[in-house]
């Protein structure tokens with residue numbers, strides 16, 4: 598999964614518009630996209646017609662027992678699932694003050710979704726506090742919308758400073774690309790500002806410019822992305838080009854390891870596995886966890902598409918947890934969710950690093966003759 602943070606601490610520069618329309622455009626092209634609204638004002642949710650109710654979102658995940666799948670709204674537009682935001686998110690800084698690891702809460706929640714989504718797009722709030730830091734920590738790239746006006750440039754230096762700090766501290770490579778927005782092709786002023794952006798900023802500038810059009814406000818008002826509301830307007834075409842740019846950049850980086858690859862067993866000619874009827878080959882698995890003292894234990898892995906406890910029966914016997922499910926022979930990666938926190942299985946020494954720097958546990962299901 599490629600995680601893109603849409604960040605700039607300045608309000609009104611086009612972050613939410615970019616998050617919605619980039620996500621919708623990637624979704625339209627058959628990519629599986631998770632759009633995460635990280636702004637307590639919930640504008641990304643509103644812009645997709647969701648938000649007349651106070652929906653649970655990241656606040657409930659970070660501060661209560663909820664886990665990410667509990668708060669994902671499926672298919673809000675084609676190909677796009679949404680994590681909505683509510684105003685409680687504004688209190689997160691105070692609620693999590695002093696908690697160790699609080700800047701990597703989002704990363705930990707996203708870790709297991711490597712196989713379920715192609716892209717996560719995060720709409721950041723207009724500040725560089727804990728929420729934006731969580732987004733940057735989880736991201737592989739940052740798109741920073743900048744309104745093509747002179748004083749819009751200041752913020753980028755600050756954003757770049759924070760990104761540099763994070764990169765040093767966690768040894769990350771987090772490229773920032775500036776995206777000029779609300780661009781008026783017909784004024785010389787806009788072109789002057791664009792030249793200044795290119796000359797003065799120490800960051801890459803997208804080849805795409807999002808043009809100014811009244812259609813954007815109209816689309817937000819009725820709660821639809823541009824590709825549904827006005828697919829032929831200038832900015833809709835600009836967001837198509839931005840999606841092209843993102844997809845091209847993704848194609849140039851090495852493909853990440855997909856944990857699902859491990860479940861694919863290619864039977865050899867005449868091998869036992871080749872002759873086994875695939876239905877009969879499903880094994881019943883009973884995993885017993887002795888020393889895990891918790892209120893809620895969930896299991897997610899390759900075998901259930903990383904959806905916690907999907908197709909799994911949970912038993913609790915004399916204080917021992919048991920998870921019962923079926924799977925075909927093969928090697929599977931999995932993680933436990935212990936009271937809402939994703940982690941590897943502490944009772945299983947067989948483990949493997951995952952693509953996001955964490956650890957997955959391994960389960961081998963043998964062939965029964």
Ligand SMILES: Nc1ncnc2c1ncn2[C@@H]1O[C@H](COP(=O)(O)OP(=O)(O)O)[C@@H](O)[C@H]1O
Pocket residue numbers: 607608609610611612613614615640723778779780807808809810811813814817832
């Ligand atoms: N290209 C554009 N043309 C015209 N209006 C735009 C454009 N991009 C954003 N807007 C409008 O500008 C305002 C701020 O945009 P928004 O995406 O909410 O910014 P942010 O999330 O950075 O605060 C919104 O009313 C939005 O409809």
Ligand SMILES: [Mg+2]
Pocket residue numbers: 612613614636640721
């Ligand atoms: Mg916004």
